[in-house]
Amino acid sequence: MINQLSWKVGGQQGEGIESTGEIFSIALNRLGYYLYGYRHFSSRIKGGHTNNKIRVSTKQIRSISDDLDILVAFDQETIDVNYKELHDNGIIIADEKFSPKCPEDTNATMYVVPFTEMATNLGTSLMKNMVAVGASCAVLDLDIHVFEEVVQEIFGRKGQQVVDKNMEAIKAGFEFMRDKLTDNQTMVLEKADGKKRMFMIGNDAIAMGALAGGCRFMAAYPITPASEIMEYLIKKLPLVGGTVIQTEDEIAACTMAIGANYGGIRALTASAGPGLSLKMEAIGLAGMTETPVVIVDTQRGGPSTGLPTKQEQSDLMAMIYGTHGEIPKIVIAPSTVEEAFYDAAEAFNLAEEYQCPVIVLSDLQLSLGKQTVEPLDYSKVEIHRGKLMSGELPEVENKDYFKRYEVTEDGVSPRVIPGMKNGIHHVTGVEHNEMGKPSESAANRKAQMDKRFRKIENIKFNTPxxxxxxxxxxxxxxxxxxxxxxxxxxxxxxxxxxxxxxxxxxxxxxxxxxxxxxxxxxxxxxxxxxxxxxxxxxxxxxxxxxxxxxxxxxxxxxxxxxxxxxxxxxxxxxxxx
Missing domain, CATH: 3.40.50.920 (Rossmann fold)
Known part of the structure; x- marks a missing residue:
């Protein structure tokens, strides 16, 4: 028996590769195994090689493995591109349809299974991925009944007949592969602990953290690999009285989020490198006006369009120094899905307590890689709104403006929501005095710059x-x-x-x-x-x-x-x- 396994499925984008890995991994997660998955995919809707590598273990894992135990191939390119990862006892399970050829320089064993033919005989070739799941189950000596609940959840809305057909496809693949295997060719995993854990991508955790942290508005423009944050919140925010607006561009997204925060609503926007470049002027506006805003940057390959579906961590300097001029900002970088949840929630506290932009920095591997997550502890999430004033404000002396940008020892000024009696003040992107009125005074400029930067001298962040x-x-x-x-x-x-x-x-x-x-x-x-x-x-x-x-x-x-x-x-x- 083995305590961990690496499994990969590959083929052309658009032929069910993602769903194959999804069904396989969800079922194993529900048995109590720890999983870590990473998708390699092209920046196009259909076509181009794609694969999904999933590591399964009886212990916590947070990385993809060096090698590979099982490779499920829907085309020859999958074999040619990935076979070198297989160790000597590895197995290739290939669809008979493309007449697979096993490379000579590998000791892995190849089994040819008629995925497409078997699926077609059951009603549609689209079920070939279910046949492949069944064949994989045979190698692992898994009970195929563990997939019934998952298949029901995924296909139940299409009717019981579809559910039954997909289970038949899994069974057909299982039985065909079982008849080909000998006892020493199976890879039996040690029994998992059976505990229930979540299985999710980092983007979903960020979205959940935002929701738990009091976010009620998101403005965003779709971009890989950040779109899932918006997609999740589109479904969930209306349930708590919030909303998502898909804007016409990244500039509008950031300025809308700033406007919502100015109005007292916790709001965020999320993008990747190219979108963050467009947001930079607006981020500078948030810094100058000391308006809280949370921005998520899911890093990807650059520059320009670059490698939009590939891993990279090259936005650090841009996130710190990208704005023209100098403003205080906070950049945090979670390293696990759990941290992504808690850090996203805490980002809203930091933004309001220090009245500055807070950037939650992720990367493609964290944002889209799927991993097992221990149950989240919502009691750890607290809401702190800093110096946001409430109740009735005292009358301003001489009927002048409220000192929204008052020079304080800690650099954080009192903040009001528009419409509060006696809270009227001026807001502008030019340098201003304590009441927000434009000022080009050298003494005032230095006082305001020093005040703004004092805010981040002693950031309190749980685990820096x-x-x-x-x-x-x-x-x-x-x-x-x-x-x-x-x-x-x-x-x-x-x-x-x-x-x-x-x-x-x-x-x-x-x-x-x-x-x-x-x-x-x-x-x-x-x-x-x-x-x-x-x-x-x-x-x-x-x-x-x-x-x-x-x-x-x-x-x-x-x-x-x-x-x-x-x-x-x-x-x-x-x-x-």
Whole structure:
């Protein structure tokens, strides 16, 4: 028996590859297994190679695996592109329709199964993916009845006959494959604990966190890989009196979100790199007017349209320094789906407490990768609205404007909702005095700039750095952010086995940078490897600016559109010694 397995299904986009992986993984999740899935897909609606790699384990996992146990192929390209991941005892299950050819330089075993023919005989070739699920079940010696509930949920609205036909397809694939296998060719997983856990993508967690954090309005324009946030909230916000507006462009989306926040409604917008470029002027407006707003950036391959469906982490500098002029802002970067939920909720508190833009930074792997999630604890979500005034305001002296931008010791001024008696003030994107009236006075300019930046001198964020510190003096400190956490953790286990003492820091507060948290870890390590999916080592450069010790810091980068694999981090870090 084995305690983990890696399974991949591939074919042409639009022929049910995603649903095949979805049905397979949901059923295993409900048995109590931990899963981690990552989709490789093209930036087109139909056509082009796509695959879905799913890792199944009896223990918590947060990365895709180096190798592959089972490859389900709906076309020859799937075999040609992915077979090298198979280990010597791996299995290829291929559709007979395309006359599959097994590469000579592999020791994997190929089984040819008539997916399409069997499905057609049952009524429609569209059910070939169900035949493939059944064949996979035979290799794992799974009871196909575990899929009945999932199939019912997915196809039930189409009628019981459709449900029954799909179950027949699973059974047909199972029986055909079982007859071909010998006992030593099965891959039987150890029994899971049977506990109920969620199985979700990071975008859904961000949307749920926004909902739990009091968000009641979203303005957005569709873009990969952020669209699922909008799609989720379109369904859920109306249930709590909120709404979503799909705007004509990204500029409108950001300004609408700013307007809603100015009116006292917690609001957000979400996009990817190209959309964030368009939002930058509006983000500057939020900074100048000290209006709270939450913006989600789901990073993808750039520049320009770049690689819209591939992994990259190259927006750090843009998120910190992208606006013209200088404004205070907060950039946070969750590293797991659970953190994505809690951080999205907390982002609204930060935005209102510090009255500035808060950017929740994700990446494609975290946003669209699907993973097992322990039950979320909604009691951890609290609502803090900062210096938002309530009740009756005192009369303003001399019948003048309310001091909305009052110069305060902590940099945060009292805030009012439009329409509050005695709360009238001027709002403008030009520099202004305490009452919001335009002012070009040098003294006022300096006072207002200093005030705005005092706000973020002492940001209170629950976990600015996730730390796994096993050694007082480490040979190596590995630093990362966003989705690389699980892959780094796996690589560290291998490095420790090689006799290298390794500590791990994962940065969750990108800006303002948590120097006090990171500096002691850097000082106590002989070398520092900064792991990131970009070409120039943006996080490494930010660390050099904030903690120094540039001579220790080594950039471990990958920018080919694919996420890191554990063996890549292991080998790159081992080369340092």
């Amino acid at each position: 750095v996730y730390k796994n510190v096993q050694h007082e003096e480490a040979d190596l400190l590995i630093v990362g952010f966003n989705s690389t956490r699980g892959t780094i953790e796996e690589a560290i286990g291998r490095l420790e086995a090689d006799g290298i003492k390794v500590n791990h820091a994962h940065v969750r507060l990108i800006h303002p940078f948590p120097t006090d948290e990171i500096l002691p870890l850097v000082q106590s390590a002989k070398k520092v490897a900064v792991v990131e999916n970009n070409a120039t080592g943006q996080l490494a450069n930010i660390m050099k600016m904030n903690v120094g010790h540039a001579e220790k810091i080594v950039k471990v980068t990958k920018y080919d559109g694919n996420p890191f694999l554990p063996h890549e981090i292991h080998s790159r870090c081992k080369e340092l010694f």
